[in-house]
Amino acid sequence: MSEERGYLDMDLLRFTTAGSVDDGKSTLIGRLLYDSKNIFEDQLDAVEASSKQRGDEQVNLALLTDGLRAEREQGITIDVAYRYFATPKRKFIIADTPGHIQYTRNMVTGASTANLAIILIDARKGVIEQTCRHAFIASLLRIQHITVCINKMDLVDWDEDTYQKIVQEFKDFASRLESVVEVTFIPISALKGDNVVDKSTHMNWYQGPTLLYHLETVYIGSDANHVDARFPVQWVIRPHSNEYHDFRGFAGRVAGGVFKPGDEVTVLPSGFSTKIKAIHNMGEELQEAFHPQSVTITLEDEIDTSRGDMIVKPNNQPKVEQDIEAMICWFSDSKKLQMRGKYILRHTTKEVKAIVKEVKYKVNINTLHKIEDDLEFGLNDIGRISLRTSSPLFYDSYHRNRQTGSFVLIDEFTNETVAAGMIL
Amino acid sequence: MHTYRVTHLKQLEAESIYVLREFAAQFEKPVLLFSGGKDSIVMAWLARKAFWPARMPFPLMHVDTGHNFHETMEYRDKFIADIRAELLVASVQESIDKGRVVEEKGPKASRNGLQTVTLLDGLEEHAFDAALGGGRRDEEKARAKERFFSHRDEFGQWDPKNQRPELWNIFNGRKLHGEHFRVFPLSNWTEMDIWQYIKLENIPLPSLYFAHERECFERDGTLIAKTDFISMLPEEEKSLARRTVRFRTIGDATCTGAVLSSAATLDDIIDEVAAARQTERGNRSDDKRSETAMEDRKKQGYF
Ligand SMILES: Nc1nc2c(ncn2[C@@H]2O[C@H](COP(=O)(O)OP(=O)(O)O)[C@@H](O)[C@H]2O)c(=O)[nH]1
Numbered sequence: 001m002s003e004e005r006g007y008l009d010m011d012l013l014r015f016t017t018a019g020s021v022d023d024g025k026s027t028l029i030g031r032l033l034y035d036s037k038n039i040f041e042d043q044l045d046a047v048e049a050s051s052k053q054r055g056d057e058q059v060n061l062a063l064l065t066d067g068l069r070a071e072r073e074q075g076i077t078i079d080v081a082y083r084y085f086a087t088p089k090r091k092f093i094i095a096d097t098p099g100h101i102q103y104t105r106n107m108v109t110g111a112s113t114a115n116l117a118i119i120l121i122d123a124r125k126g127v128i129e130q131t132c133r134h135a136f137i138a139s140l141l142r143i144q145h146i147t148v149c150i151n152k153m154d155l156v157d158w159d160e161d162t163y164q165k166i167v168q169e170f171k172d173f174a175s176r177l178e179s180v181v182e183v184t185f186i187p188i189s190a191l192k193g194d195n196v197v198d199k200s201t202h203m204n205w206y207q208g209p210t211l212l213y214h215l216e217t218v219y220i221g222s223d224a225n226h227v228d229a230r231f232p233v234q235w236v237i238r239p240h241s242n243e244y245h246d247f248r249g250f251a252g253r254v255a256g257g258v259f260k261p262g263d264e265v266t267v268l269p270s271g272f273s274t275k276i277k278a279i280h281n282m283g284e285e286l287q288e289a290f291h292p293q294s295v296t297i298t299l300e301d302e303i304d305t306s307r308g309d310m311i312v313k314p315n316n317q318p319k320v321e322q323d324i325e326a327m328i329c330w331f332s333d334s335k336k337l338q339m340r341g342k343y344i345l346r347h348t349t350k351e352v353k354a355i356v357k358e359v360k361y362k363v364n365i366n367t368l369h370k371i372e373d374d375l376e377f378g379l380n381d382i383g384r385i386s387l388r389t390s391s392p393l394f395y396d397s398y399h400r401n402r403q404t405g406s407f408v409l410i411d412e413f414t415n416e417t418v419a420a421g422m423i424l
Numbered sequence: 425m426h427t428y429r430v431t432h433l434k435q436l437e438a439e440s441i442y443v444l445r446e447f448a449a450q451f452e453k454p455v456l457l458f459s460g461g462k463d464s465i466v467m468a469w470l471a472r473k474a475f476w477p478a479r480m481p482f483p484l485m486h487v488d489t490g491h492n493f494h495e496t497m498e499y500r501d502k503f504i505a506d507i508r509a510e511l512l513v514a515s516v517q518e519s520i521d522k523g524r525v526v527e528e529k530g531p532k533a534s535r536n537g538l539q540t541v542t543l544l545d546g547l548e549e550h551a552f553d554a555a556l557g558g559g560r561r562d563e564e565k566a567r568a569k570e571r572f573f574s575h576r577d578e579f580g581q582w583d584p585k586n587q588r589p590e591l592w593n594i595f596n597g598r599k600l601h602g603e604h605f606r607v608f609p610l611s612n613w614t615e616m617d618i619w620q621y622i623k624l625e626n627i628p629l630p631s632l633y634f635a636h637e638r639e640c641f642e643r644d645g646t647l648i649a650k651t652d653f654i655s656m657l658p659e660e661e662k663s664l665a666r667r668t669v670r671f672r673t674i675g676d677a678t679c680t681g682a683v684l685s686s687a688a689t690l691d692d693i694i695d696e697v698a699a700a701r702q703t704e705r706g707n708r709s710d711d712k713r714s715e716t717a718m719e720d721r722k723k724q725g726y727f
Contacts, residue, residue: 081569082568221429243477258428415599
């Protein structure tokens with residue numbers, strides 16, 4: 001029967017991969033897909049053919065994800081590519097982002113939805129500037145799990161000391177980062193397959209999990225905020241039908257906390273309080289709702305509520321303010337951040353105008369030093385600014401909640417998304 | 425300890441419903457492009473859920489090449505009535521009659537290429553400013569970077585430079601007058617996810633997806649059904665035989681390939697997909713025609 005089918009009980013894990021050019025990122029992804037049997041014959045045939053054409057000795061697994069590679073060679077805009085694979089335990093979504101400094105923007109984008117980041121280090125090179133940058137971005141975007149893969153162990157004779165030295169270097173650096181919850185180190189050879197899906201026979205000194213086993217089992221159940229109840233209203237459902245004549249449902253995705261029928265709630269900005277009558281997912285009535293569920297909530301009393309409003313609990317409310325302090329990453333290659341410039345700001349389901357009040361500092365993402373003498377924000381710059389919005393935002397710090405603490409800035413004239421922001 | 429866990433299918437569902445509601449909220453005149461294939465069926469199913477118990481706040485549009493399996497049409501009309509949606513049909517035959525496009529000639533003639541014009545005309549006629557498509561990123565490498573909200577210029581064209589970064593679950597659908605969006609709520613689903621969800625939700629499907637007997641012939645390495653709309657070359661005629669087949673994608677009857685299969689139930693299909701050694705597209709020859717079968721129309725600006 002279908003109930004016995006494992007897929008009805010699988011989790012979802014989203015991760016990003018970062019590494020500098022030639023650290024073996026494409027090979028690693030190809031290896032993961034191949035060894036976990038997520039590659040189709042026709043895809044493999046195509047890769048075999050092009051490997052031969054290039055004169056490679058063995059099948060070049062890096063070519064499985066060669067979309068980015070081709071672009072890199074042609075110098076076209078490089079972008080985040082999403083890839084998918086599954087094992088009986090979990091479905092995986094990989095946000096594959098190129099690691100070069102110019103692509104900070106893409107790394108930030110890929111990291112924004114990730115539960116976990118894989119950072120690749122070439123065992124011959126150890127921790128380099130780019131490793132620090134990748135770790136910084138992962139921590140800035142509050143990725144709670146970092147997996148450091150020390151790759152090309154075959155080229156350092158599978159040497160434990162080399163591995164331990166790199167682990168220590170990384171730990172020394174990571175101690176300066178704020179938010180990382182968990183760091184795991186794995187010595188691998190993406191090329192030969194050691195410790196990717198199958199356990200290495202060359203490194204008996206390593207007792208830990210293989211990369212795939214770690215990805216399958218890492219506990220992500222407590223990553224989302226289940227404390228502060230937040231429900232940004234996305235759409236109001238009014239059927240106007242005979243059967244559901246008085247139905248007035250507030251549709252949205254739970255951004256934090258837990259909602260239950262009977263809970264006392266307050267609607268912002270009006271501040272009126274009432275109780276939850278029911279929580280629907282189509283015909284099904286739910287006994288509770290939490291992130292990332294999409295549901296429709298009905299209330300006991302008729303309270304004027306529309307898109308952009310937020311349903312919360314009376315004793316646990318978000319900040320309601322117009323002055324915002326945030327870390328931003330600048331995304332536009334054609335325009336710089338304008339002091340006193342006006343932008344459109346999107347936050348949860350709300351859209352407001354925002355004016356830049358102050359640029360506090362930029363961060364040198366290789367050294368983590370503050371830059372206070374050059375405050376011009378261009379493509380890929382990261383730093384701290386103050387904004388004032390045209391009406392109050394209902395927000396939490398990004399640190400507490402990724403959904404209610406994040407926003408984007410949009411250029412009023414071109415409609416381009418020019419910055420990503422994380423509220424402090 | 426109480427754990428808050430949402431399975432992968434329910435997470436995908438929640439994400440798609442969120443995208444569908446953003447779509448409805450951010451555009452003035454939205455439409456759902458309904459091809460009749462399993463992806464657009466799942467998309468319409470999710471749209472039904474997203475706005476329940478109200479009707480979905482946008483119509484469905486079917487670009488009809490006129491070369492349909494009758495099973496597809498019967499299914500379409502029943503399904504749309506069941507989900508209480510409104511259907512618009514943009515007809516390729518009408519585009520031909522009006523002289524907007526010229527019908528191809530010859531035994532391998534196909535209406536696939538003509539659909540784009542019919543589609544764009546249909547969007548313009550109703551002044552739609554955003555269209556939902558059932559595209560998935562796992563379908564092919566070129567799609568791996570497609571956005572949920574994909575920007576199109578006034579000519580319906582996709583400019584990679586004009587695509588906006590998508591962070592968290594914030595979507596930017598702002599546009600200038602005359603510009604369009606294509607929105608893909610199923611971006612993160614794989615073929616397997618689609619089948620598992622159909623099973624989980626017990627979504628009815630056209631019978632063509634399940635194994636049945638049918639007269640088929642071979643064309644460029646692909647099995648094509650014998651229908652009134654197609655004429656066979658002499659050597660193709662020799663390969664004509666009754667076979668037990670099913671379709672992995674459904675579209676224009678003249679160019680959608682069948683696969684030999686005995687998978688008669690959803691569980692069989694899920695097992696078949698799990699054991700599949702070929703991508704969905706793999707059962708089609710490299711021939712341009714089959715590459716652009718119904719569900720892959722995006723290549724010509726359809727998606
Ligand atoms: N010896 C060895 N070579 C590797 C390993 N992983 C990757 N490489 C090689 O390193 C080069 C760069 O790898 P690639 O995956 O293209 O790197 P990317 O730029 O990070 O995607 C290629 O020649 C790979 O074959 C490894 O574990 N051992």
